[in-house]
Amino acid sequence: MNGVEDGARDSADMAAGFARLEGYLMANAHVSAARTAAEGLADRMPWLTAAERAELVRLSTADRIQASREHFEAVARRARELEAQYAARYRDLRRRVLCRGIACLAACVALCTTTVILAACR
Numbered sequence: 001m002n003g004v005e006d007g008a009r010d011s012a013d014m015a016a017g018f019a020r021l022e023g024y025l026m027a028n029a030h031v032s033a034a035r036t037a038a039e040g041l042a043d044r045m046p047w048l049t050a051a052e053r054a055e056l057v058r059l060s061t062a063d064r065i066q067a068s069r070e071h072f073e074a075v076a077r078r079a080r081e082l083e084a085q086y087a088a089r090y091r092d093l094r095r096r097v098l099c100r101g102i103a104c105l106a107a108c109v110a111l112c113t114t115t116v117i118l119a120a121c122r
Contacts, residue, residue: 031061031065034064034065035057037060037064038056038057038060038061038064041057041060042056042057042060
């Protein structure tokens, strides 16, 4: 291998590492936001005991994280569906352009051949 390939691999590895780090930080921020919202809900119920409050915060946080996970999975699933649709459409368009290009080339060859034959007959 050469330095260019090694540099490209390092760059890809670094990008993947940054993507994982970004995902980790986003997940932690989301959990923190869910916990803050759950604590806000519990604060509106001053009659709860400490154990009840802690259980409400835990359950509310878990529910919000689960709902978000389901939403993110649905978005990811739809993104994969769209990617497959766009890839199929791109392949179809690429094939059509290639076929039309070949047809134009064949027409040009036929026209040139006809012109040469007619010129030779005169």
